[in-house]
Amino acid sequence: MKLKDLYSFLKKDLQQIEDQLVQSVRSDQTLIHTAGVELLKAGGKRIRPVFVLLSAQFGTYNIQQIKKPAAALELIHMASLVHDDVVDDADMRRGRETVKAKYDNKIAMYTGDFIFASALKLMSEINIPRAHQILAQGMKEMCLGEIEQINEQYDTDQNVRKYFKRIKRKTALLIALSCQLGAITSKVDVSLQKKLYDFGFCVGMAFQITDDILDFTASEKQLGKPAGSDLKQGNLTLPVLYTMRQYPEFKEKLNVYYETNDPDLLAELLKDIKRLGGIEYATEISDKYLKRAKLAAASLPETDARDSLLKVADFIAGRKF
């Protein structure tokens, strides 16, 4: 079963979104045009547009309208990846060279800015001021999440609460907004808008926690980078935070690792996390969010879209890599 089989009735509409994406990054400036088209070709799951379209199905669905926020949310996601690659100094993403690696940091910075602006342009074409306000506020929060992540790197004194706040801003919010903006644009009943937002938020949380678990459990081949990269780079995720809280000697060892960078110690820490229940704990929390997401979706009207939302939630929170 592939992800796209879960919403096959959207196939034609998703193609329209691809066309819209290409049109949005079009420019008379060859370099930025090429960089944009390459980013689009590199793919990605287009999960945000899917949530926009599925949520819009609960209202007056008009693909000519709804494709605009759907493409805008994907563009914002793309732009943030381009900027992340600049600050992470990343050369590869999704098995391809990053804009930063292929061109340089300057081009990547302004390509990111250009794609952000393209997203806003597209949003400005739907005449719903509240949608703009929600999106702009969401973008502010996303930036704060990124800065928190940098700020809290290597901070072994942080608690689990900080992690949740961070992944909310970094990931869950944009998925929640995808559902909300899809609903607002197609004038979904206000009571359902709230449910769709909650659904997106919980799926987003489960998605990120799963991502953070896979960084420990998936193979290097599956991840496209060595397992344990988050820990190595000082990104303290739920499995680590749990293990630190339960086992002070683990925290001690982690502090020593960050001082010495000893690779043997890293290998030991990675084993500890698995042995001491960090993965199980994080999986439990992810399952709770998934359950909450499905509860929210279950209360929606019984339609194909609702079925798809439920299946997509299971798929992305339950994926093995």
Add this chain to the structure above:
Amino acid sequence: MKLKDLYSFLKKDLQQIEDQLVQSVRSDQTLIHTAGVELLKAGGKRIRPVFVLLSAQFGTYNIQQIKKPAAALELIHMASLVHDDVVDDADMRRGRETVKAKYDNKIAMYTGDFIFASALKLMSEINIPRAHQILAQGMKEMCLGEIEQINEQYDTDQNVRKYFKRIKRKTALLIALSCQLGAITSKVDVSLQKKLYDFGFCVGMAFQITDDILDFTASEKQLGKPAGSDLKQGNLTLPVLYTMRQYPEFKEKLNVYYETNDPDLLAELLKDIKRLGGIEYATEISDKYLKRAKLAAASLPETDARDSLLKVADFIAGRKF
């Protein structure tokens, strides 16, 4: 005579814009909050808000409304400076440490993104879809201008036309939009909107050409960096492009300089530009734009705002550093 004496009747309103700016960069994240407040304290001429307010005077002027686009345009300008400092690897701006230098590239990247998003949030509070569309398109163009500048660096085969396209996107457009969005927000008559846009555009062109001239003629103390920095960094501005066009042997010498980086050759080139009329030519072009700007302003209704626009145009195009 100081710049702010040219629009003293706006003093109270400009204070409201300062307050709005502080409020817009407020956040629960100490680091980004501090960086934002420091950027605001570092000052700047606030020339974009001034143009917004002055243009708004020709319609139904309401400071509670107009302060939003005014602050938004300043925020966009600020954000672009923060991103420029990342890509230029600049440690000082306006005599202070840059965000990039004080924190690091990552923080500066997301601080820039945060300020961009804050600008959009503010714009989203005025309920005029056309204003959003104009601003979003303007931001796309600005990014293209930045990329063109990078792309055309050290390219001694470029012509004057490329320079004009570049500075239009890089500088003149945002000033033109300041005038236009001020006018749109306060519902200025459409025929006047066009004049205000033209005024802003021509002032912006004169402003940037003057800036590019001063890079050759002002002292290191006035500039806060060595004279001729643009030429050294491969930014080919009007005085250089003119001299290259007129004197093939100058172009030859410039190519040799970019291959050798010989400082004696740079000193010679800087002298050549002055001796061969590059400064005079650029000054002539700047004066033409200034004249066009004043012609546009002269056709506006006779008000204090019109007087101020005329004086501000003279001031910023005629400044000696």
